[in-house]
Amino acid sequence: LRELRSGGSGSPSYLSSSSSSSSSSSSSNATQQRLPGAIIIGVRKGGTRALLEMLNLHPDVEVAKAEVHFFNVEEHYRRGLAWYRAQMPFTLPGQVTVEKTPGYFAAPQVPARVWDMNPAVRLLLIVRDPAERLVSDYTQVLHNRLTRHKPYQPLEELLLHKGHIDPGYKALQRSLYHQHLARWLEVFPREQIHVVDGDALIRDPFPELRKAERFLDLPPRISPNNFYYNTTKGFYCLMSAGHDKCLDESKGRPHAPLSAEAFRELCRYFREPNKLFFEMVGRSFSWC
Numbered sequence: 001l002r003e004l005r006s007g008g009s010g011s012p013s014y015l016s017s018s019s020s021s022s023s024s025s026s027s028s029n030a031t032q033q034r035l036p037g038a039i040i041i042g043v044r045k046g047g048t049r050a051l052l053e054m055l056n057l058h059p060d061v062e063v064a065k066a067e068v069h070f071f072n073v074e075e076h077y078r079r080g081l082a083w084y085r086a087q088m089p090f091t092l093p094g095q096v097t098v099e100k101t102p103g104y105f106a107a108p109q110v111p112a113r114v115w116d117m118n119p120a121v122r123l124l125l126i127v128r129d130p131a132e133r134l135v136s137d138y139t140q141v142l143h144n145r146l147t148r149h150k151p152y153q154p155l156e157e158l159l160l161h162k163g164h165i166d167p168g169y170k171a172l173q174r175s176l177y178h179q180h181l182a183r184w185l186e187v188f189p190r191e192q193i194h195v196v197d198g199d200a201l202i203r204d205p206f207p208e209l210r211k212a213e214r215f216l217d218l219p220p221r222i223s224p225n226n227f228y229y230n231t232t233k234g235f236y237c238l239m240s241a242g243h244d245k246c247l248d249e250s251k252g253r254p255h256a257p258l259s260a261e262a263f264r265e266l267c268r269y270f271r272e273p274n275k276l277f278f279e280m281v282g283r284s285f286s287w288c
């Protein structure tokens, strides 16, 4: 994986020929839509949008603004790679196209499909305290239901069954990172998956971005000056060429309430799964 420069062209090798239009000449300097060289595969509510926007600060990175849901939605997948490519931004040779669809991580059919597209693709996985992630996941669903005037259940009702955590709750399952990662590791070598600490990205984005640049074999171009703390929002916002940009109001919403007792129960529940995840990735996180 460290042999990243292809044929002295200066382009990272994961931007393989399969990632560019088959009909084009590789020496062309024209912009084209190319398949992604890197994908942010999840986790849902982990900070995937923040990571994508922050990577986009790099001059050699172009991102697909919308989530494409190509590998996880059958109707999209059936449309084929030409359709997928057509969803991508235009790039120059050597630029990296990045797509993010957080739903990829937990969808069993996705790893093999991504491999079939490009076995050298770089994968970014941004994780966050799984208990916090679950509450964030619930809060998003709640918000959507409230907006559509649909009925909703309080979180505790969904989470607890007779005073115990209900393992069937979908948002809980999405926080069992070790189970989902195991499926990716059946297909991709560990070095091809870069784990980003989503809690650290919230506290101080720059160090996480520097590590991501390194993983993508990009020259260091993102700097601490690209970030400033917005006290009104309570999050870092982005600064580039004199323009500033904060993530929209769907990011960083106040979380739905959950009793301290239920939260403690949740943390207890995740203790073992978290350990398994830490072993898999070879590092630990200070989660609850």
Ligand SMILES: Nc1ncnc2c1ncn2[C@@H]1O[C@H](COP(=O)(O)OS(=O)(=O)O)[C@@H](OP(=O)(O)O)[C@H]1O
Pocket: 043, 044, 045, 046, 047, 048, 049, 050, 102, 136, 140, 201, 202, 235, 236, 237, 247, 250, 251, 252, 253
């Ligand atoms: N800089 C900055 N600004 C705003 N929000 C930030 C930022 N960095 C990380 N985050 C966290 O991103 C969380 C949303 O994660 P995702 O973008 O992955 O959500 S989604 O799955 O695409 O819906 C979102 O989760 P919630 O706080 O629970 O809303 C944020 O905490």
